Each structure stands twice: as C-alpha cells, then as structure tokens.
Amino acid sequence: MSVTNKLLRLYKVDCQVRSLRSRVDSAERYLKQQDRTLDELKAKKEALDGQARQLKATIANDENETNSIEERITSLRDKLNNATSNKEYSALLTEVNTLKADKEAVDERVLESMTRLDEIKSAIDEIKGETKERTKVRSVALGERDQRAADVKDRLTELESDRSTAAGDVPPQALAKFEEEVEFREDEVMAPIEEHSRKHMEYSCGSCQVLLPFESVNRLLGNGDLTFCGNCGSILYIEDALREVVTGGKK
Ligand SMILES: [Zn+2]
Structure with a gap:
C-alpha cells in the first residue's frame, strides 16, 4: 500500500x-x-x-x-x-x-x-x-x-x-505531517483529485478546485508518494473509480 x-x-x-x-x-x-x-x-x-x-x-x-x-x-x-x-x-x-x-x-x-x-x-x-x-x-x-x-x-x-x-x-514522517495539518484543517486535511477534462488531461484539487500539474496526478497513479496541492496544501489522493478510468484509458 x-x-x-x-x-x-x-x-x-x-x-x-x-x-x-x-x-x-x-x-x-x-x-x-x-x-x-x-x-x-x-x-x-x-x-x-x-x-x-x-x-x-x-x-x-x-x-x-x-x-x-x-x-x-x-x-x-x-x-x-x-x-x-x-x-x-x-x-x-x-x-x-x-x-x-x-x-x-x-x-x-x-x-x-x-x-x-x-x-x-x-x-x-x-x-x-x-x-x-x-x-x-x-x-x-x-x-x-x-x-x-x-x-x-x-x-x-x-x-x-x-x-x-x-x-x-503510516511512515512516521508522513504521519507527523498529517497530525500537524489535521489539527487545523480537520476534514480538509486530504482532498481527492477531481477530473476536469480527460481530453486535456486537466485535474483539479477537490478542496480548492485549482488545476494540478499532471505530474501530481502521475505521482499518485504511480508510487502514491505524499503529494500536496500547491495551492491549498491539502494532501491529495485519487479515488479508485478515477484511478481505473485514468489508467484504463491509458492502457
Ligand atoms: Zn487545493
């Protein structure tokens, strides 16, 4: 995982x-x-x-x-x-x-x-x-x-x-970061990636709606390392349904 x-x-x-x-x-x-x-x-x-x-x-x-x-x-x-x-x-x-x-x-x-x-x-x-x-x-x-x-x-x-x-x-460093953020942001600490336009490969942060660089999406699709929204600082994740759609489209 x-x-x-x-x-x-x-x-x-x-x-x-x-x-x-x-x-x-x-x-x-x-x-x-x-x-x-x-x-x-x-x-x-x-x-x-x-x-x-x-x-x-x-x-x-x-x-x-x-x-x-x-x-x-x-x-x-x-x-x-x-x-x-x-x-x-x-x-x-x-x-x-x-x-x-x-x-x-x-x-x-x-x-x-x-x-x-x-x-x-x-x-x-x-x-x-x-x-x-x-x-x-x-x-x-x-x-x-x-x-x-x-x-x-x-x-x-x-x-x-x-x-x-x-x-x-959770690895200690990521856990520490999460604990620190959750204190202030509570339910907003993590945000799902939302699909904006598949054709143009545009994906946004589910919390602030700002478009994300595609490398963030790639990173989450790949090794799933800790990825933050550059705008609001939410920890990003990708829902299984979207993951399947995106990777299915690629294969
Ligand atoms: Zn954001």
Missing part, C-alpha cells in the same frame, strides 16, 4: 471519529450553556436577596425611629398641657412641630423602601420561575448528552482501535 493510501485509511477513520464526537460535543456545549444560564440566575437572585435583607433592616430601623419620635411627641404634649408660661409653651410647640416633620420624613422613607422591597420581591419571584423552567431544560440537555455519549461509545472505541492500527502503518 502506498503512503497516500495508508494516510487515506487513517483520514477516513479520523473523519468518522470527528463526526461521531461532534454530535456529543454539540450536546455537551448546549448543556454547558444551560449551566451558565442557571449560574447567572443564581447570582442575580443572591444579589437581590441581599438587597431585600438590607432593605428590611433599614425599614425596621426607620420604624423604631418613628416609634421613638412618637413617644417623645406624646411626652411633650403632656408637658404642653402643663406649661406655666407662654414662652415655655411656644418652645415646646416648636419642638413638637420639628419632631412631627422629622417623623413625616422617616415615614416617607419607609414608604419608599417598602415600594422598592415589593419590586425586589417580584423580581425574585420572576427569577424563581425562570430558574424552574431552565432547570427542566437543563435536565433534558443532560439526558440528551448522556444518550448521545452512550450511543457512540462502542463505535468510538472500535474506531479508535482502527485509528491506532491505521496510524501505526
């Missing part, structure tokens, strides 16, 4: 492995995306929970303040009733009015806090609902990922063993 045919055997196994893996990989990516969404929802909810706790504490403090202001107003009113001079009366009245204004300001603040707290609570409820939905989606995604992984497991083990047999058969 020529180097090119040995590489072709490896390449075909590689393509099958990639295609099987890609189904599992896409399910895996989808699952991870669900996990990220759930993490984001969790972080949002924690932030809102924190804000709600703070607001509740602020409201409790403000309500305490209101109560203590009320107590002071009540005791000042007693004093007002027992005031012995106009001067004392008007001083006490001023103090009562100042406290009343203070209390109104605090009441206003409490009202604002409560409105904000309601908003936060409904945002939390919304996130809870979304989390519930997303959790269902995630569980379906997990099942799908596991199913796909299970579906291809045996076939992948088989193919991986085929791959190491095929790779072991």
Whole structure:
C-alpha cells in the first residue's frame, strides 16, 4: 500500500471519529450553556436577596425611629398641657412641630423602601420561575448528552482501535505531517483529485478546485508518494473509480 493510501485509511477513520464526537460535543456545549444560564440566575437572585435583607433592616430601623419620635411627641404634649408660661409653651410647640416633620420624613422613607422591597420581591419571584423552567431544560440537555455519549461509545472505541492500527502503518514522517495539518484543517486535511477534462488531461484539487500539474496526478497513479496541492496544501489522493478510468484509458 502506498503512503497516500495508508494516510487515506487513517483520514477516513479520523473523519468518522470527528463526526461521531461532534454530535456529543454539540450536546455537551448546549448543556454547558444551560449551566451558565442557571449560574447567572443564581447570582442575580443572591444579589437581590441581599438587597431585600438590607432593605428590611433599614425599614425596621426607620420604624423604631418613628416609634421613638412618637413617644417623645406624646411626652411633650403632656408637658404642653402643663406649661406655666407662654414662652415655655411656644418652645415646646416648636419642638413638637420639628419632631412631627422629622417623623413625616422617616415615614416617607419607609414608604419608599417598602415600594422598592415589593419590586425586589417580584423580581425574585420572576427569577424563581425562570430558574424552574431552565432547570427542566437543563435536565433534558443532560439526558440528551448522556444518550448521545452512550450511543457512540462502542463505535468510538472500535474506531479508535482502527485509528491506532491505521496510524501505526503510516511512515512516521508522513504521519507527523498529517497530525500537524489535521489539527487545523480537520476534514480538509486530504482532498481527492477531481477530473476536469480527460481530453486535456486537466485535474483539479477537490478542496480548492485549482488545476494540478499532471505530474501530481502521475505521482499518485504511480508510487502514491505524499503529494500536496500547491495551492491549498491539502494532501491529495485519487479515488479508485478515477484511478481505473485514468489508467484504463491509458492502457
Ligand atoms: Zn487545493
């Protein structure tokens, strides 16, 4: 078997492995995306929970303040009733009015806090609902990922063993070149020669469609040494059907 045919055997196994893996990989990516969404929802909810706790504490403090202001107003009113001079009366009245204004300001603040707290609570409820939905989606995604992984497991083990047999058969230098290229080009690492015009002996690279020098075709028909497309760098091979046609025509 020529180097090119040995590489072709490896390449075909590689393509099958990639295609099987890609189904599992896409399910895996989808699952991870669900996990990220759930993490984001969790972080949002924690932030809102924190804000709600703070607001509740602020409201409790403000309500305490209101109560203590009320107590002071009540005791000042007693004093007002027992005031012995106009001067004392008007001083006490001023103090009562100042406290009343203070209390109104605090009441206003409490009202604002409560409105904000309601908003936060409904945002939390919304996130809870979304989390519930997303959790269902995630569980379906997990099942799908596991199913796909299970579906291809045996076939992948088989193919991986085929791959190491095929790779072991390729001369080390050609294998190194192939491994280096396949990393970036994946399924594009090899390309079949395509017939353009038999009459004019024109053949092109199946990957980039650029016409190939006929010596490349001859080389593949002959000893089948490693042959690259001069334009795109694909490792070229010749399909059996085309080989028969071309050599049959010559004989
Ligand atoms: Zn090419």
